[in-house]
Amino acid sequence: VQSTLPPHPSSVQSTLPPHPSSVQSTLPPPPIGQSFPPPGGHSHPPPPGGHSLPPPPAGGQSILPPPPGSQSLPPPPAGGQSMLPPPPGGQSILPPPPGAQLFHPPPAGQSFPLPPPGGQSSGARPMTQGPQYTSSGGMTSGLVGPPTMSLVGPPPPSHSQAPLAQRYPHSVPPGTSEVSTTNYPPGSQYPSYGQTQPPLTLMQKQLQLPELQPVNLLENRNILPTQPLEHPLPSLPGHLVSRGPDPGVFCCSMNSIPATSSLLNKMKLPLAIHIHPFKDSKAKSCPVINPSVIVRCRVCRAYINPYVSFTDARHWRCNMCFRTNIVPEDYDYNPHSGKRGDRSHHTELKHSSVEYIAPSEYMVRPPQPSVYFFIIDVSYPAVESGLLGVFCRTLLDNLSRLPGDGRTMVGFLTYDHALHFYNLKSSQTQPQMLVVSDLSDVFIPSPHSLLVNLRESKELVKNLLEDLPKMFTDQRGIQSALGAALQVAEKLLHPIGGRITVLQSTLPNYGPGALKMKETSTSALKKDQLSTSASTDFYKKIALECSAQQIAVDLFVFSNPTQFIDLATISTVAKYSSGQIHYYPDFHHTKEIPTKRVERDLKRYLTRNIGFESVMRIRCTEGLSLHTFHGNFFVRSTDLLSLPNVNPDHGYCMNLAIDESLKDYSMVCFQAALLYTSYRGERRIRVHSLCLPVSDQLPQLYAGINLLATTAVLAKMGVDRVTTATLGDARDALLNTVQDATKAYRSNIASSMQASQFTLPSSLKLLPLFCLSLLKHPAFTLNAGISIDPRVQAMNLILTLPLNYLLVNIYPRLYALHTLSDKDTLDREGEDIVSPPVLQLSAEKLSRNGVFLMDYGKGMYIWVGKETPPPTIKQIFGLLHFGAIPELMCEIPLQDNPLSKLIKMLIYQIRSSRQHFMPLQVIREDGPQRLLFINYLLEDKTEDGTSYYELLSHVARQLNK
């Protein structure tokens, strides 16, 4: 019954006459410093003043306000409460605790006095700001979303002047009606509804949240919203939301943290945080500051952040350990305004991501110089594929752009069955090659001239790079002593640290760490018994030694799909030393696309930002702890990751465990602090903080689920399972997640009516779809056509890609190009492109007379239908008709018409948003490569597995058993 009720109560207050508490809470989150006192002003503990405004219930104002003045509505405080992070244990319709202090365990009694009308409550703020809020609300709210479900449909058109009640006659915007099984009665019924119904309980009200609208999956075909999926934002008080980190940098799979571990267990969903700490960022999103003193908690050493509370003028309370700290002298003094008690100038209190320039206490030794050591396989396959030439050329072009200061050092080592050192001492006129062929106990010739200062020896390095490709042209050996080369490189870099770049083209089959060919895994695959654990720990041991000496090993592995290179084993050298793994299964210098890809990726790799000798510590509010770690690093302590090098293309993920009840807290905080040496030789600390509300209400917890982050962590947990158990186990675990989550939702929330159907709340409705795409992902598919190395690389990518890149990798985006128009691609100024509508990955979305673009994470395909009208072909490709499109087309020409320009803009936008090169390939409907494209239509039955509806009915059968 509840689900069909109109969601009025939560909205009631917003239209009431300005009762202090209600008005206050419906107001938009004010821009910082505009109408709220600056952060410093919040220092006095509520209640009722202070910065303890209840979170603005956007839902409140947006879900259906009945006309103002309805007599029989429940009292305003009740309405307000549904949007609040509930007070511990308080389920009742008590007045909301407006004074809930941030991070203070609220007092036991829940009945806080209402704020006095004149106080902080900002009751006088004009309602005209409301529309602003609704328009921005589309991005700001998890719980308190605007009526549009944040995942579904475009935000409602801007409606600036009309009264709210008129604006939303229905709580569900047109686009969502087909998704939601709950159809609301017309708006006109609301007042009468309110008159006849008794006030709802808190639980019932929470059920009205847009994210919780039940969705019957079997009846809804078009489940994917056309707008690209966005991360919902946590429902924090307004002034805190605006300070939150970019979800791409730091986000959690649940935007409301369960108060106890039993609640979490009930939901059967993972709780994890994703961090992309070293994302290339503009100064605006991560300002660099150099304060005289870095303020940290004296007990837990957490950095001060926007979410701490100031208990009085002299003290602040840490939001990790809740201990009170003294505010340092002069911290309150604002040099700009010349006033005391004003902290508004502190950047670290305004931004959740800041970068400190660290003083000398943060160094155990002087910051190291940038050190780049390249070790290159020169066995026959490497020379034959032309890799050596491509690499030397790219490095030569970018030699002056290697990040570093005047102390930058480089060195080279090539290896086949012997090790070739290059003496690059600046006193020499020519690079000198030194060959060591006894690998049992390698002796390093002239250890001081192998790693040289780049500036002093630049000419020699250039000479070497020019000569290197010519030196091995008569190479016929296929032996490759990677193990010995790594050992030597580690010894050379030992005193300094730095980065080792490995270019490997064949199975390392000689000397220490030699690997053997393994049986291809087809038979294991058939029995679901595939496991991808390493066959030796030789490389892992090297990685640990490197990690201890601040050395990272990055791997570039070149191979062809049929050649086994045992990536599972050699990738461990990068995995535990925080290196990156690149795998090019089809590289040959004669092939255009792969060569371009290698060149671009190498260029990006050589010139991108880099941090040396870094560690990252992740602090959580007491009661939470890190459980499992996913990514490339070595875990040195319960919360400390050792990252000899940190690069901007890696994301990290940690599962969380709830050790103690969090019921006493209204919010919890996470803080990732990355201490590193920049390539300019500065010690820096990048601090990201994330603050999330705690809830013990299952509806709120369900509404706060960030499905994108959840999917990503499920993928990572699946990869762990393949490594420790088998592929079959991992696949079962993924499928079980869907079943368990649905079952849990049924028993926790769903009414009896919904329980018989296959329903999920709106926040979770894409879970089966994403799980299906995971099951078809190269890492998890049963398709025997994918051999072991590409599989391992797919797993590496799942573990290391930053969240947003990973999501495209899991569920590609399909756009219709022939229907592109300015309306849906250009933003208001007509300059920036915004994403056009996204289509579901199903053949039924394709048409024979259309052109489609698919962005599958690693590249792009353009699919051209057979019956595409010649004018469209002419517009897009500049060719006369379909037949004129060549078999291999890797770039589309820019034509002088709006459509072509839009397409080029879209492609440019996609490319520039990615860290690696995105090759483009045009695929004709009748071409031989059509399967490449077809296989990405994940919702259909492909050779990788079942269709979406088969999966759904399978799960439904299991559920009804």
Next chain:
Amino acid sequence: IEYNNLTNCVKMLGADFFVFLLVMVIAIGLLFMMVWHLIMVDELKNDYRNPVDFSSNLNMLILPEYGLHVFITLLLLGFGYWFTFAWNAPLVGYHVWRYLKRPTMSGIGVYDPTVVMNRTNLTFYSREGFIKLGFYVISFLIYLYNMMVALVVALT
């Protein structure tokens, strides 16, 4: 004469007594190893020790511990103490299973420094430590009892 006295004494006390004395001493040794194991796990949890240290320290102890335990089990079997043998056999089985299931590694031992920080593993190690500690304590009491019985039988 002294030598004769000693052999007489040994003969008088009987083999039972000495077997259980030996087994008991070994059990005390194993008990201390478990205490050490638990201390290490605790230090690792509380950030006093890094995973590489932890693993190398405990890996050194793995084979001695398993070996000693197998030794006493076989000794008990050899002397036909069926009950005490049956008491120990499951743990031998567990040790064999544990060693076969160890991660890929070239050295001896079962701890891989790259995964020990995993919370699931940490909980497992401390639970394993406590259970085995309890097992060795009970074993110790059983051996002590058996030894006393053997002594009493021999002396009466």
